[in-house]
Amino acid sequence: MHNSPTLCQLYVDVALQPLRRQMPHTIIYHYMDDILLAQKEQFTQTQIDFIIRMLAEFSLVVAPEKVQRSAPWRYLGWTITDQRITPQKLDIATEISTLHEAQKLLGDLQWLKPVVGIPNDLLSDLRPLLKGTDPCTPVALDDHQRQSLDKILHRIATGFVARWDSTVPLSLMLWASQQHLLGAIVQTVKKTGEIQVLEWLTPPLQQRRTISPKLLQLASLIKKGRIRTVEISGMEPATIHLPMERDTLDWYLINSAELADALLTSGATVAVAPKALQWIGEWNWIVRPLRREKPIARAITAFTDAGKRSRRAAVVWKVRGKWHQQILEAHPDDSLQTLELLAAVWVMSNIWEPVNLISDSLYVVGFVARIEDASIKEVENKRLLDLFLQLKRAIKDRTNPYSVIHIRSHKWEVGLGEGNARADRLVMASVEQVATSLASAREAHGLFHHNVKGLVRQFNIKMTDAQAIVRACPVCSQHNGGLGLGLGVNPRGLKSNEIWQMDVTHVASFGRLRWVHVTIDTFSGFMWATAQAGEKALYVIRHLTSCFALMGVPRPIKTDNGPAYVGGKVNRFLDTWGVKYITGIPHSPTGQAVIERAHGMLKRYISKMEEQSDIHTKLAKVLYVINYLCVFGEQKEPSAIRHQAGINREAPTEEVWVRYRDPKTGVWQAPAKVLYWGRGYLCVSTPSGTLWVPSQWARPANVPGKHCQPGTEPSAE
Structure with missing residues (x-):
C-alpha cells in the first residue's frame, strides 16, 4: 500500500461501499486511508463502533486516538470549525533560489486559491520565476515580486471560507481588477446580511488564447461558477452579481452572445455592483469598449x-x-x-x-x-x-x-x-525599382525550384547563370541539377493527346494517399497526377476523369499490364469515351520509359517541396512547376504551352528524307519523309503509317525519287 497510492485508494473505496449503503445520508470522503464522514446529526457511539467494525472486516484498523469527534476537525491540511474552514499552519518556503523551489511554491499557492482567495493579479507577478527547463536554474525575487508574495502570505494567514448553510440559497459574485477577474460562491447571513464566501473562483492564470478579451473570461467564469454551485447544492445560483453598470450590462446582452448565453440560460437574478473587497485594492468596472462594430461617421x-x-x-x-x-x-x-x-x-x-x-x-x-x-x-x-x-x-x-x-x-x-x-x-x-533579373530568378527558384531551361526562358538570363542558381540551391543541388525529364525513345505523339502513357508510382510520405496515379502526354510532356487511396479500377477511373477534364481526351492510352488496367471496368470506361487502350509487354518497363522517367522527376520535385504539409497542395504545386515553369530536353517552351498549341511548332520547316531499316524485318526500305526527330530516334512517314526507328538505323536520302535495291544498305553520301 505504501508503494502504490492508487491501489490504496481503490482498496479503501471498496471497504467503504458497505458503509455507503448502510448510511446513505452520510457524506463520506477519503484520500487513501484518510477518511472524512459528515452528517447533520452528531455521530452516536453505536455508529462509530459500526464504522470501525466494518473497516476491520477489510483489515483496516482505526486507531482510537485518530478519531476526531468534535471541532476543530483537521483533514488534508484544512482546519474545519463549526463556522469556517481555514488552512492549517503552513510552512511555506519563501526564500527560493532555484527553479524547482519556485515551481513548488507556485504549486502550493495554486492549491490554496479556492480557500484563501489569492487573486491572479498577485500570482501573475510570480509567473516569470517559472521560466526555464533545468530544475537547478537559479532564480531570485525582485522587490515587486517580494511585495506580491508578502500580500499572498497575508491572505493565507487571514483568509478563510465559511461553512455552507443548506437553508440559504447560493449566489455568484464577481469582481474585476485592471487585468484579471475574481469570483466567489457566497451566501448572505439572514440576520446580519453579511456576505460569506464558500469558495473562491479564478480564471486560468495562463489563458489558452494569445488574446483573451475580458468579456469572454467573464462569461467563462460565470459558467464555471454555475457548474460549481450545482455541484455543491444541486441548484443554479439564485443571484449573479456583475462588476458593471446597468446600462453597460444591457448593451453587452445585446452585443455579446457569449455573455447572454452564460447569463440567460441560468435562470438567476442578475445584479450589478457587487460588494467591494477592501483587500483587493484597486478594482474596476467592466465598461463598454471604445471600439465600434460599425464605421464611425465623420471620423x-x-x-x-x-x-x-x-x-x-x-x-x-x-x-x-x-x-x-x-x-x-x-x-x-x-x-x-x-x-x-x-x-x-x-x-x-x-x-x-x-x-x-x-x-x-x-x-x-x-x-x-x-x-x-x-x-x-x-x-x-x-x-x-x-x-x-x-x-x-x-x-x-x-x-x-x-x-x-x-x-x-x-x-x-x-x-x-x-x-x-x-x-x-x-x-x-521603397523597393528597388530595377531589380536585377538574376535576383528575381533566385527568388522564384527558391519558391518553385524549376529547372535551368525554365529559368532561362522566364527571366531571359544566360544558361550559365541559371545553372549557377540551380547548383547553389541547397535543395536542387541534392538532385539532378534541375535537368528534369528527357525526351525518351518510346513512340510519341506528333500532336497533343495523340498518345498518353499512364502508370502508378508510390510516394511513402503521402501516407494513405501514397498511390499516385500519373498520366503524361508523350507529345507535349504535359503531366497530371492525383494522389489516391489505392490502385483499383475505381481510383484509375477517378484519375482519368480528372485528366480528361484538364488535358482533353486522347486517342490511345498506353499502360502496363496491371490488374486494374486490364480489368473490364476500366476497359468499359475507356470505350465510353472512345479511347483506344494499349498494353505493353508484360514485366517489361522499357515500353513505358517516358512515364517511368516522369515518376522519377515527379518524386524529385515532391521532395523539394517539403515546406508544404498538405498532400494535395504539395502535389498541385509540383505539377504547376513541371508543366508551366520548367523546360525539358530539347523543348524550347514549357509543356503546358506545347499542349495548348496542340502541334509541334518546333518541327523542321524543310522536308528531310531518309532510308531506314525496318525494325521487324531488318530490311532497308525506300526513302521516307521525316516527321520528327529527337535525341537518338526519329519518326518517319510510311505507307502503313508513322514509324519510330533508332537514328542509327537511318541514312540520309538526297533525292526522294532515288531508289536503292531493297535489302541493301545505302552507301554513305
Whole structure:
C-alpha cells in the first residue's frame, strides 16, 4: 500500500461501499486511508463502533486516538470549525533560489486559491520565476515580486471560507481588477446580511488564447461558477452579481452572445455592483469598449499596409481633402505581420480623433478588435509581445472611439480602395525599382525550384547563370541539377493527346494517399497526377476523369499490364469515351520509359517541396512547376504551352528524307519523309503509317525519287 497510492485508494473505496449503503445520508470522503464522514446529526457511539467494525472486516484498523469527534476537525491540511474552514499552519518556503523551489511554491499557492482567495493579479507577478527547463536554474525575487508574495502570505494567514448553510440559497459574485477577474460562491447571513464566501473562483492564470478579451473570461467564469454551485447544492445560483453598470450590462446582452448565453440560460437574478473587497485594492468596472462594430461617421479614415521586401509599413489618411502619409521603418526582428501591427500601433498612438482603421490584414484586424481589455498570453516572439503591449496601452490611453475594418487588397482603386492602393504603393515604392533579373530568378527558384531551361526562358538570363542558381540551391543541388525529364525513345505523339502513357508510382510520405496515379502526354510532356487511396479500377477511373477534364481526351492510352488496367471496368470506361487502350509487354518497363522517367522527376520535385504539409497542395504545386515553369530536353517552351498549341511548332520547316531499316524485318526500305526527330530516334512517314526507328538505323536520302535495291544498305553520301 505504501508503494502504490492508487491501489490504496481503490482498496479503501471498496471497504467503504458497505458503509455507503448502510448510511446513505452520510457524506463520506477519503484520500487513501484518510477518511472524512459528515452528517447533520452528531455521530452516536453505536455508529462509530459500526464504522470501525466494518473497516476491520477489510483489515483496516482505526486507531482510537485518530478519531476526531468534535471541532476543530483537521483533514488534508484544512482546519474545519463549526463556522469556517481555514488552512492549517503552513510552512511555506519563501526564500527560493532555484527553479524547482519556485515551481513548488507556485504549486502550493495554486492549491490554496479556492480557500484563501489569492487573486491572479498577485500570482501573475510570480509567473516569470517559472521560466526555464533545468530544475537547478537559479532564480531570485525582485522587490515587486517580494511585495506580491508578502500580500499572498497575508491572505493565507487571514483568509478563510465559511461553512455552507443548506437553508440559504447560493449566489455568484464577481469582481474585476485592471487585468484579471475574481469570483466567489457566497451566501448572505439572514440576520446580519453579511456576505460569506464558500469558495473562491479564478480564471486560468495562463489563458489558452494569445488574446483573451475580458468579456469572454467573464462569461467563462460565470459558467464555471454555475457548474460549481450545482455541484455543491444541486441548484443554479439564485443571484449573479456583475462588476458593471446597468446600462453597460444591457448593451453587452445585446452585443455579446457569449455573455447572454452564460447569463440567460441560468435562470438567476442578475445584479450589478457587487460588494467591494477592501483587500483587493484597486478594482474596476467592466465598461463598454471604445471600439465600434460599425464605421464611425465623420471620423478620420486611416489605411495601413506593409511590404515584406521593402521592410517598411505605411499609414495614409485624408484630412480636409488632403492626403497625409507616414512611413515606418522595420525593426530587425519584424516580420510582415508585425509590420502590419506596427502601423496599427502608430494609428492608435498618434491619431487621437475618432478613427476608422482600415487594413488588408485579417491578422491585424482580428487582434485590434479584441485587445482593448484583453489578457495577453506571453509568447516566445518578444517583438510580437512588445507590439501587443504597445497597442493595448495606446488604446487604453484613448478617449475617442475607433473602428477597425478589413478590406480586400488589390481589388479596386476607387472609394476605400484608393486609400488602400496609396498605402500599397508607398511600401512598394521603397523597393528597388530595377531589380536585377538574376535576383528575381533566385527568388522564384527558391519558391518553385524549376529547372535551368525554365529559368532561362522566364527571366531571359544566360544558361550559365541559371545553372549557377540551380547548383547553389541547397535543395536542387541534392538532385539532378534541375535537368528534369528527357525526351525518351518510346513512340510519341506528333500532336497533343495523340498518345498518353499512364502508370502508378508510390510516394511513402503521402501516407494513405501514397498511390499516385500519373498520366503524361508523350507529345507535349504535359503531366497530371492525383494522389489516391489505392490502385483499383475505381481510383484509375477517378484519375482519368480528372485528366480528361484538364488535358482533353486522347486517342490511345498506353499502360502496363496491371490488374486494374486490364480489368473490364476500366476497359468499359475507356470505350465510353472512345479511347483506344494499349498494353505493353508484360514485366517489361522499357515500353513505358517516358512515364517511368516522369515518376522519377515527379518524386524529385515532391521532395523539394517539403515546406508544404498538405498532400494535395504539395502535389498541385509540383505539377504547376513541371508543366508551366520548367523546360525539358530539347523543348524550347514549357509543356503546358506545347499542349495548348496542340502541334509541334518546333518541327523542321524543310522536308528531310531518309532510308531506314525496318525494325521487324531488318530490311532497308525506300526513302521516307521525316516527321520528327529527337535525341537518338526519329519518326518517319510510311505507307502503313508513322514509324519510330533508332537514328542509327537511318541514312540520309538526297533525292526522294532515288531508289536503292531493297535489302541493301545505302552507301554513305
